[in-house]
Amino acid sequence: MIQHHPGEELLLTLAAGHLDSGPAVLVDAHVERCASCRAQWRQLQAIGGALIDDAEPALLETHALARTLERIDARDGTSNANGSIQRTITTPRPPLPNGAIWPRSLHGSTISRWRWMGPGMRWSRIELPHEPNASLHLLRIAPGRSLPIHSHDGIEFTQVLCGSFDDGRAVFGPGDFDAADGNVHHQPIVRDSGECVCLAYVSAPLKFDSKLAAVIGRWIGM
Amino acid sequence: MSRYNRRAEVNAGHARAQGVTRYYAVTYRPGGATMPTNEEFQQWMDAVACHGDKQAFAALFKYFAPRIKGFLMRSGSDAALAEELAQETMVAVWRKAASFNAEHAGVSTWIFTIARNLRISHFRRLPASNSLDEPGMWSADEQAADAPDAPDERMFIEQREHSVRQALAALPSAQAQILRLSFFDGQAHPKIAQELGIPLGTVKSRIRLAVNQLRRALDEFNPKS
Incomplete structure (x- = not known):
């Protein structure tokens, strides 16, 4: 049961198409998995439909329809016109624990192998093809292990793929989404039920309390 | 299954059985000033999806293309870009008509999502022809098998x-x-x-x-x- 959801303004910004690609990957991954957010997201998209209907019609260029039909004819020869989508995963991906599913919003991104960052803790860097500098990571943490205590200069979004953690504020389980900012000072501890894999986005480097953690954070790019 | 989907299926089956191109009355409203009904939008979509009906496409184009352009200009695109994206959106409407799912969105909303995605692709500098099939973007509408919609949704x-x-x-x-x-x-x-x-x-x-x-x-x- 999903307990923690992205806020209304995030869903609205995603629906409107104005969310930056890094955070969009996480919010999209949540919406993909959460029926109630998906329903709300569709409602918000319907505002877009209403705005199209209400839009002031703009004068098109002459022969706009003819030109569009030409484009259709030019492309019909080269691709299938039935709208089906070719799905190929081109880059290899690191293995996930049983039960974890890759969010479809990661399609097309490059995902590194698992790298060690401490006992029971591994990380992987995700590169979006169009925005390689967005700070997106996967964290894979063993039961009972914890991330170093930290706060935030910007925002940190987390989407849980499997397992669960408790950061003192709440317990976050599979499918849950968390947004943390400068007001949150926390230490996520993975619960004993199993390995926890999270998708994480940070808009600015985390502020770790410990110097060693800060060095590791810089190395990872979080 | 929604009423619309069922009807589309019946119509497609009917047309196949008869071996004809189109069997149901589609009204095109040449010069019609009032907003077409959702029923009409749906018929035009069916005609494009099942029969590649260019007249139905022209009716959709007449209503939507100027509005998409207007919407994009209101959103800050210049006229040339808005025109380009409006035409590309309509190309996508043609190509993806069969994947339109009336259970998920009305026609206007579906077309809004296409225009929105093309605008995003443009700013990500992806070629439009690729971005149409880029499933990584806004994949949430293709729901995961383990997360069906709640019945009351x-x-x-x-x-x-x-x-x-x-x-x-x-x-x-x-x-x-x-x-x-x-x-x-x-x-x-x-x-x-x-x-x-x-x-x-x-x-x-x-x-x-x-x-x-x-x-x-x-x-x-x-x-x-």
Whole structure:
């Protein structure tokens, strides 16, 4: 049961198409998995439909329809016109624990192998093809292990793929989404039920309390 | 299965059985000034999807292309880009007509999502022909097998689209305005705060309020049975 959801303004910004690609990957991954957010997201998209209907019609260029039909004819020869989508995963991906599913919003991104960052803790860097500098990571943490205590200069979004953690504020389980900012000072501890894999986005480097953690954070790019 | 889907299937089956191209009456409203009904949009979509009907496509084009262009210009695109994206959106409507799912969105909403994705692709500098098939973007609409919609979310779509319009109209104007601006303004919330001369925090809380009001209003229009 999903307990923690992205806020209304995030869903609205995603629906409107104005969310930056890094955070969009996480919010999209949540919406993909959460029926109630998906329903709300569709409602918000319907505002877009209403705005199209209400839009002031703009004068098109002459022969706009003819030109569009030409484009259709030019492309019909080269691709299938039935709208089906070719799905190929081109880059290899690191293995996930049983039960974890890759969010479809990661399609097309490059995902590194698992790298060690401490006992029971591994990380992987995700590169979006169009925005390689967005700070997106996967964290894979063993039961009972914890991330170093930290706060935030910007925002940190987390989407849980499997397992669960408790950061003192709440317990976050599979499918849950968390947004943390400068007001949150926390230490996520993975619960004993199993390995926890999270998708994480940070808009600015985390502020770790410990110097060693800060060095590791810089190395990872979080 | 929605009424629309069932009808499309019946029509397609009927046409196949008869070995003919098209068997149902599609009205094209040449020069018609009033807004086509959702039923008409749906017929045009079916005709494009099942029969590659260019006349039905022209009817969709006539209504939507100028509005997409107008919407994009209102969102800050210049006329040339808005024209280009409007035409590309209509190319996508043709190519993806068969994947249109009336259970998920009304035609206007579906077309909005295509235009929105093409605009994003443009700013990500992806070639338009690739981006149409880029599943990584906005994949949420293709729901995961392990996350089916709750039964009570399968509200009849036409009713939902209609209700959203009613609910928008019923919102206090400050809230409706902030929802509209969220769609139009690229730099989203900081820019809106500037435009309205209110603090960013107020923008966010007003959005939260507006979305919740919208949801409450939708619940009122569509009491769950």
